[in-house]
Amino acid sequence: MRRFGTLLTTAVVTTLVIGGTPGTASATSRSAPDGPLPGTAAWLADRSLGRQLPDPATASPPEVAAFFAGLTNAERHRLVEDHPTVVGNLDGTPVELRYEANAAAGDQVLAYDPRGRGLITQVVGDLRRAAHVAVVVPGADVDAARFDRTVRQAADLQEEAGDDTAVIAWAGYRTPSGIGLDLATGRLAESGAERLARFVDGLDAAGLPDPVLFCHSYGSVVCGLAAAGTDASDIVVLGSPGLRVDDAAALRTGARVWAAKSPRDWIDRVPNVEFLGLGHGADPTSPGFGATVLPADDVPAHDAYFTPGTTTLTAFAEIAGGGRR
Numbered sequence: 066m067r068r069f070g071t072l073l074t075t076a077v078v079t080t081l082v083i084g085g086t087p088g089t090a091s092a093t094s095r096s097a098p099d100g101p102l103p104g105t106a107a108w109l110a111d112r113s114l115g116r117q118l119p120d121p122a123t124a125s126p127p128e129v130a131a132f133f134a135g136l137t138n139a140e141r142h143r144l145v146e147d148h149p150t151v152v153g154n155l156d157g158t159p160v161e162l163r164y165e166a167n168a169a170a171g172d173q174v175l176a177y178d179p180r181g182r183g184l185i186t187q188v189v190g191d192l193r194r195a196a197h198v199a200v201v202v203p204g205a206d207v208d209a210a211r212f213d214r215t216v217r218q219a220a221d222l223q224e225e226a227g228d229d230t231a232v233i234a235w236a237g238y239r240t241p242s243g244i245g246l247d248l249a250t251g252r253l254a255e256s257g258a259e260r261l262a263r264f265v266d267g268l269d270a271a272g273l274p275d276p277v278l279f280c281h282s283y284g285s286v287v288c289g290l291a292a293a294g295t296d297a298s299d300i301v302v303l304g305s306p307g308l309r310v311d312d313a314a315a316l317r318t319g320a321r322v323w324a325a326k327s328p329r330d331w332i333d334r335v336p337n338v339e340f341l342g343l344g345h346g347a348d349p350t351s352p353g354f355g356a357t358v359l360p361a362d363d364v365p366a367h368d369a370y371f372t373p374g375t376t377t378l379t380a381f382a383e384i385a386g387g388g389r390r
Contacts, residue, residue: 154178185212189222189232197387199231208239221373304327306332313349
């Protein structure tokens, strides 16, 4: 009975501590966008090409890529003009068409969904010509309105890695908001993992290299759940509360697994437990986990792993560029 009480207390402490940033309880009024994208009905009703357009809800990224490959340039651009919300968010669509559809944002926006708190994906670097691709997967309290930090991290990584590497800031899932149970469970991570796997499938369908995933805080939970179904070359977790597995082998991935955690990161004080669905399990930087541990002693805080001049960012850039074998 005492052991049960200890485990339960630890799980509750994990729930309260893991938030990391101030906030309120998860806001149900700003829930994740679900259901069809805005404009889907008009897209599905469009017969201007003399054929059925791919259903965003059921078409796989390779099917979408094959569809666009069979169109003329004029047909592609007409679809962008008539259905920008669908084309801009449809995984498997050629990169240049997604940029065109999302051009109103003024940046290299690969996807944007304004519903709820908003989902957004932005590219730093030249994705069309990149020899290497990295994806930054953020943790809690990141959405379309609070995306600047993730883009800045992607920009710092891309600058360190060099011009042949493109870095994607991916806020493509509903992140936990504030301090609450969502932070200590895998519920949102499960949904995020499905979205991440589909996004990576879309990169593959577009002929891009297998990406390196950089997964921060709760984002590492997403990557842990997505690992088995995602063609990533490397998975790098930083400031992680756990991946909801006991060791790297349980991820069932061919990707190399790396982990970094600063001794000055508050998450180092979060108990690595999983009990009755609360908590995220083993510390990926622990000796028995099986990940390759990266230097992080000069990282000053939980949100500072991409700080220019740190040994951690240098190591990240080497991995993103295909090095550090």
